[in-house]
Amino acid sequence: EAQVTQNPRYLITVTGKKLTVTCSQNMNHEYMSWYRQDPGLGLRQIYYSMNVEVTDKGDVPEGYKVSRKEKRNFPLILESPSPNQTSLYFCASSPKTGGPGPLHFGNGTRLTVT
Amino acid sequence: RKEVEQDPGPFNVPEGATVAFNCTYSNSASQSFFWYRQDCRKEPKLLMSVYSSGNEDGRFTAQLNRASQYISLLIRDSKLSDSATYLCVVNRGDDKIIFGKGTRLHILP
Numbered sequence: 001e002a003q004v005t006q007n008p009r010y011l012i013t014v015t016g017k018k019l020t021v022t023c024s025q026n027m028n029h030e031y032m033s034w035y036r037q038d039p040g041l042g043l044r045q046i047y048y049s050m051n052v053e054v055t056d057k058g059d060v061p062e063g064y065k066v067s068r069k070e071k072r073n074f075p076l077i078l079e080s081p082s083p084n085q086t087s088l089y090f091c092a093s094s095p096k097t098g099g100p101g102p103l104h105f106g107n108g109t110r111l112t113v114t
Numbered sequence: 115r116k117e118v119e120q121d122p123g124p125f126n127v128p129e130g131a132t133v134a135f136n137c138t139y140s141n142s143a144s145q146s147f148f149w150y151r152q153d154c155r156k157e158p159k160l161l162m163s164v165y166s167s168g169n170e171d172g173r174f175t176a177q178l179n180r181a182s183q184y185i186s187l188l189i190r191d192s193k194l195s196d197s198a199t200y201l202c203v204v205n206r207g208d209d210k211i212i213f214g215k216g217t218r219l220h221i222l223p
Contacts, residue, residue, distance in 0.1 A: 031209075033211070035213075040215070041215070042201075042213050042214065042215035042216060043158070043201070043213040044213075045210065045211065045212075048209070048210070048211075050209060056209075058210070088155075090157055090158070101146065101163075101205075102148060102160045102163060103150075103158075103160070103203075103211065104160075105157035105158055105159070106157060107156075107157055108155075108156070108157050
């Protein structure tokens with residue numbers, strides 16, 4: 001089944017404790033992206049990647065890192081999480097034919113930082 | 115001006131009615147356009163792409179007006195299961211995909 005898999009679904013952590021949210025897709029998509037969704041603010045792009053070893057900042061990259069060592073994986077790293085990073089996070093992928101097209105989303109990761 | 119703007123709603127509409135959503139975008143170089151549906155606490159799912167010629171999928175019709183930088187979605191004969199948040203999404207042309215904040219729709223029995 002074609003899918004984007006994020007883990008974990010729920011995560012509660014404390015300020016400053018490094019964490020990684022994994023994202024994997026099995027559709028051979030070039031484009032992958034991370035979003036956070038907050039009430040009243042909608043979906044905001046954190047980082048995106050057009051292909052392996054190519055990553056770019058989105059609109060809200062501060063406090064996050066990503067890597068794209070393989071086509072299928074695009075982990076999101078929070079080196080020192082803070083309470084303002086409490087949010088619902090989505091990973092998404094898309095084929096890149098003439099620019100990113102329709103996005104396929106993972107199920108989301110609900111992160112709470114205390 | 116926001117890059118992608120939608121009326122946040124909520125729209126409370128009786129079952130069977132026709133509902134129209136509008137969306138405007140600010141970047142005239144934007145290349146592709148989509149409507150997504152998002153149920154509460156779930157991931158967004160593609161509803162339909164939007165083409166200049168207009169396109170229809172069952173009860174759903176999408177239109178794009180590039181001159182006015184305006185996208186619309188029409189839902190006919192609305193069902194209870196259409197209750198969700200509808201997101202207008204624009205590929206800005208520089209490989210950045212911008213989401214509107216969404217319009218909440220409640221279909222009333």
